Amino acid sequence: MTTVLPSPRAIPPTEQPARTPVRRWQHHAMRHLPTMLVGxxxxxxxxxxxxxxxxxxxxxxxxxxxxxxxxxxxxxxxxxxxxxxxxxxxxxxxxxxxxxxxxxxxxxxxxxxxxxxxxxxxxxxxxxxxxxxxxxxxxxxxxxxxxxxxxxxxxxxxxxxxxxxxxxxxxxxxxxxxxxxxxxxxxxxxxxxxxxxxxxxxxxxxxxxxxxxxxxxxxxxxxxxxxxxxxxxxxxxxxxxxxxxxxxxxxxxxxxxxxxxxxxxxxxxxxxxxxxxxxxxxxxxxxxxxxxxxxxxxxxxxxxxxxxxxxxxxxxxxxxxxxxxxxxxxxxxxxxxxxxxxxxxxxxxxxxxxxxxxxxxxxxxxxxxxxxxxxxxxxxxxxxxxxxxxxxxxxxxxxxxxxxxxxxxxVDADAPLLRAQEWITTNVPTEDRLIVDDAIWVDLVAEGRDRRDVVWFYKLDTDAEVQGWSRRGWRDYDWVVSTPSMRAGTAPTGQLADAVAGSTPVAVFGAGDGRVELRRINPPGAASPALGAGTPTASAGELLADRLDNSAAPALTILRSGRADPRLLTTLGILTAREPVSLSDLPAMPGEDAAGMPRRQLHLATDGAEQGRITAFFQAQSGQYAPDVVEPVPGGLLVRFPAAAPTVTLPGADAAVEAGPSARLRVADLRRTGVPEVVEVLGVDGRPVGSLGTGGYATPAGYRSLPPGSYILATRPAADPASPSVARQVVQVLPDRSYTFALFIAADGTSVNAQFVPDDPPVAPRGFGQVRLVEGARDPGVVTLAVDDPGGPKAVLADGVSYGLVTGYAQVRAGERTLWLQSGDREWRLTTRVPSTTAVTLLLTDTPQGPVVHAIPDAPRSAPELGRSDRAEAA
Structure with a gap:
């Protein structure tokens, strides 16, 4: 029997639904979802x-x-x-x-x-x-x-x-x-x-x-x-x-x-x-x-x-x-x-x-x-x-x-450090040396500072190479920039700890643990100027404010409160002695009020010829009194002094001191400038007192008497009374005391090193005199000075001293004495007389034939009075 399979019927294809725009978008979105999500x-x-x-x-x-x-x-x-x-x-x-x-x-x-x-x-x-x-x-x-x-x-x-x-x-x-x-x-x-x-x-x-x-x-x-x-x-x-x-x-x-x-x-x-x-x-x-x-x-x-x-x-x-x-x-x-x-x-x-x-x-x-x-x-x-x-x-x-x-x-948590960095750029000279947080190291070096002058604080105690850059250790630096990182990393002892301890806050930015401090390392023996009510700066400020007619009340308030920089007070006092001054403001520098530092900027209302004279006056100042900014601003002139070490101080006012007998003052100019100058003496409020001639290089001027008290000493060329006076020092003279105001060329070869030294040694035993050395000779370099002593070996008066040093007094047997001066392998034999009743300054000076010693008596019992007429005589 044969079986005949029926013919297979064709199965119509399943009809796919057409994609609508919405479905296409959904399919596209799902396919690209991971990429979009991660993006x-x-x-x-x-x-x-x-x-x-x-x-x-x-x-x-x-x-x-x-x-x-x-x-x-x-x-x-x-x-x-x-x-x-x-x-x-x-x-x-x-x-x-x-x-x-x-x-x-x-x-x-x-x-x-x-x-x-x-x-x-x-x-x-x-x-x-x-x-x-x-x-x-x-x-x-x-x-x-x-x-x-x-x-x-x-x-x-x-x-x-x-x-x-x-x-x-x-x-x-x-x-x-x-x-x-x-x-x-x-x-x-x-x-x-x-x-x-x-x-x-x-x-x-x-x-x-x-x-x-x-x-x-x-x-x-x-x-x-x-x-x-x-x-x-x-x-x-x-x-x-x-x-x-x-x-x-x-x-x-x-x-x-x-x-x-x-x-x-x-x-x-x-x-x-x-x-x-x-x-x-x-x-x-x-x-x-x-x-x-x-x-x-x-x-x-x-x-x-x-x-x-x-x-x-x-x-x-x-x-x-x-x-x-x-x-x-x-x-x-x-x-x-x-x-x-x-x-x-x-x-x-x-x-x-x-x-x-x-x-x-x-x-x-x-x-x-x-x-x-x-x-x-x-x-x-x-x-x-x-x-x-x-x-x-x-x-x-x-x-x-x-x-x-x-x-x-x-929150701008970095603002204190950024403002401190800007403050350094504005106020700290590029040649100054700083100990810093590494967070600002690159920025400061990129400004053009030498990398050896901007030292990461951590290396100060740990890097032998860095220690080799500073022979005196932390004392060779000028500033410490204290940050939270530095404070957290400062060991209890060491170079960094000593530098922080030996410094004074000049500007502070921020508060609390996040603050940044600009600290100035104090020179040996320096002390911060006393500020506030009842201090010398307040006394000087009050006296000066009384003389500044037509000045802004807020600026005078700052003067009287003792919050003005001593350099500002000193130069402003000299300026008021020369012409009327109108003070507009004493604007604060960023961070300095928080650090308790004095105001070091002044805004003067000036214009025309007056502004030119005042500009020339401030530009003539040198050394510690030299401003770093003198520039015209809307409404007048802005003057700003550098954020320097606190070496400029004002002596305090003492009524008992001012009531005593007259003091005596003389000038020894050892600069060999060849330009005769006079030393102007002014009260701290700018009141003219008189002037002294400086004498010659090897012949200090004689003593002049003046009432005890506080004074500003300034110099100007003798031949030009209209030239700007240059501030040198603020001093206090005590009753019935004698002083020498010595002027030397500073180590930089241009500015002046002024020293104010007393001339009253203690009484020497019978047969002995009091002798000191003023080293005014630059040519020999470092010298050693000894004097023969009939009763024993040579007495060394100065060992390894250089130009610009004034020694203390030493007791030497009275009479004709031989001095032995040695510099390297060179030696000079000099003679002088040591009196038994009067102290003597041995003034060492240069001559074409070599160094010479001049014996100059100190502390006379009387001296002509210093007065305003001396200005004309000195000129």
Whole structure:
């Protein structure tokens, strides 16, 4: 029987519904959703860090150090701006230097650190992109990956530390790159090679990445293909070993691997990093430094820190998250040990914690969806519990993060340091030497200051090369810029501690712990001028204010309150003796009122010829009385004195002193200028008292008597009474005392060194006289002066003294004496007579035949009175 199959019927094709524009848009959006989502998250990461980038946090010392080391690579061809001592591998600041090459260097931003922070923003965006990729390769859903990146982008702890120029930020990006490559879906050996190379770069950027080596090796092993796992492990170990060995070879080539005399060594640096640092104590000890560091992290983000350990513990149960959780556990163990805990230690953990915070709930929800054969209540509990924990965590983050982020995005915490930096540029001469926070080192050096004159405070006690730049140690510096970083890093003893103790605040910016102080190092024996009511400056200011008719009341109030700079009072007093003066204002300089410093600016209402004369007067001032700014401004003339050491003081007014017998004063001009001058004597209020002739180079003028009190001494050419008078000194003469006002050429060869010395030695025993030396001879150089003594060996009057020195009195037997003057291998024998009743000044002067000694009697019993008529006589 034959069976005939029926003919197959043609099945009509299934009609595909036509795609509408809405469906096409939905399909396109779903296909590109990951790209759009990650793009939004990367923009968010960048925006949160860019807004107020230079305002918060305040620049710190570590940032300046890494930027300065990158600057040194580009400008000096050196690994560091000071002796490189292997504190960190140099690859980190090599990358910062590369950023500078791409962007135009530190000058491309408002400050050098600001330029470095721009690089940190780029690094943060790259880190966020790598975090997204790692999350996806670990199997996290789109929502979980987005959550991880969002947590990293918005965590205040990640934002503040991520803005800061830390090597840890750069190293963390390389760490994530290594993890991404180890999780490559293709599981090729080339990915293992790349991952090992990236982790090697991370370690050579910041050596603390080695703490995560077990977690990295664990991920590399578990993510490698079974067939090539051993080969992958061999590749990873070999590449890492070769890269780290390269660092050792660099030290060996530089002969700095093994400790030895006269050089730094890598082994010494490693020992210091591991064992030499002072322990910060336990984080469980409320008084420890490590607890302070942890509390700073906690203030920024308690939510993420609270979730870190629970998330890591839960992630240990999720196979694909176990290596990441292991890394967090390792870092937690290091955190709780007693040892040194740097502030950026937590940086490497932040993206990993964000990954776990998003990954653990994602794994729990995935288990609840997939395990449908299990018990329904368990799945429901898992689902509800996970959603509740996520909601609570999200709400807590929103509540806690909002005020902290508002602070980071709005507050200008760096304003004190920036204003201090501007103050230095305006007020500190480029030849002055500064001890600074490294945060401003590059900016000051880029202004044209010598790198040896801008010294990082840390090196003052630790770098032999830096110590060799300063023979007298901290006394060879002029300024200390005190910042929070410096105050935190100042040891109780040492050069830095002595410099701070031996300095006076001149300007203060900000308040509290964040303040920045500009401190002037006081010369030996210098004292800050007394300010305020009842002080000499107030007394002089009151007298001067009474003479300044038609002046602004606020300016006169400042004068009377004792808040005016003594240099300002002195020069203004001289000026009022020459012509009417109208004082408009004594404007404050930034930061100086907060430091309790006097006003050192004056605004005079002048115009026309009067302004020209007053300008010429201030421009003629020299030495400590020379202003650094004399310029026309709307309504008159602005004069500003430099922020100098407090060497100019005013003697106090004493009614008992002024009521005593007359004093005596003479002038000894030892400048060899060839131009006859007179010394004008004025009251501190500018009231003319008289003038004294200076005599010749080898012949001091005779004494003149004047009432005891306080006086301004100024000089002018004798032949031109209209020429500006130049302030030399403010002095106080006591009743029935004698004084010599000696004028020398200063060490710079142009300005004047004025010395006011008393001429009244104690009474000598019978048969002895009182002798002192005034060294007015420049040609011999350093000299030693001795006098023969019939009763014994030579008596040394001056040992190794130079031009410009006035010695104290010494007792010498009266009579004809032989003087022995020695300079190097040259020797002169001079004779003089030492009286037994009158003190004698031995005035040493130059002549074409060599040095000569003149015996000049001191302290006469009477002297002609100094009066106004002396001005005409002297001229």
């Amino acid at each position: 939004v998250l990367l923009l968010l990461t960048a925006a949160v860090r860019l807004i107020n980038l230079t305002g918060a946090p305040q620049r710190i010392d570590d940032e300046g150090t890494y930027v300065a080391q990158a600057y040194a690579l580009l400008h000096y061809g050196e690994l560091s701006h000071y002796t490189y001592w292997y504190d960190h591998p140099p690859l980190g600041w090599l990358q910062i230097a590369g950023w500078f090459l791409l962007t135009g260097g530190p000058d491309a931003a408002s400050t050098a650190v600001a330029s470095g922070r721009g690089f940190m923003v780029i690094v943060a965006v790259i880190t966020a992109a790598l975090l997204w990729t790692l999350a996806r390769r670990l199997g996290l859903s789109l929502a979980a990956a987005a959550t991880a990146v969002a947590v990293f982008a918005m965590s205040p702890l990640a934002v503040e530390l991520g803005r800061t120029v830390y090597l840890d930020n750069i190293a963390t990006a390389w760490l994530l790159a290594a993890l991404v490559l180890f999780c490559s879906p293709q599981q090729r050996l080339s990915a293992a090679f790349g991952g090992a190379a990236c982790f090697g770069v991370a370690v050579l950027t910041k050596e603390t990445m080695l703490l995560l080596l077990p977690a990295v090796l664990m991920l590399a092993w578990t993510r490698a293909a079974r067939a090539t796992r051993r080969y992958a492990a061999a590749v990873v170990v070999t590449v890492l070993g070769l890269m780290l060995t390269g660092y050792l070879l660099m030290a060996a080539v530089r002969s700095e691997l093994i400790p030895g005399p006269g050089h730094v060594s890598l082994i010494d640096a490693v020992q210091f990093q591991l064992y030499g640092r002072d322990s910060g104590g336990s984080v469980f000890d409320t008084a420890s430094l490590n607890r302070t560091t942890f509390e700073r992290w906690w203030v920024l983000d308690p939510v993420l820190l609270t979730a870190a350990l629970p998330a890591a513990a839960a992630a240990l149960a999720v196979r694909r998250l176990q290596p990441i959780a292991t890394g967090i556990v390792l870092l937690s163990v290091i955190l709780v040990r007693d040892g040194y805990l740097p502030a950026p230690f937590v940086i490497a953990a932040l993206p990993l914690v964000a990954l776990l915070v998003a990954g653990v709930p994602d794994a729990a929800l995935g288990w609840a969806r997939e395990n449908r054969t299990g018990r329904y209540p368990l799945r429901r509990i898992m689902l509800v519990g996970t959603l509740t924990a996520m909601t609570a965590l999200g709400m807590s983050a929103g509540i806690v993060w909002t005020p902290v982020l508002r602070h980071l995005l709005t």
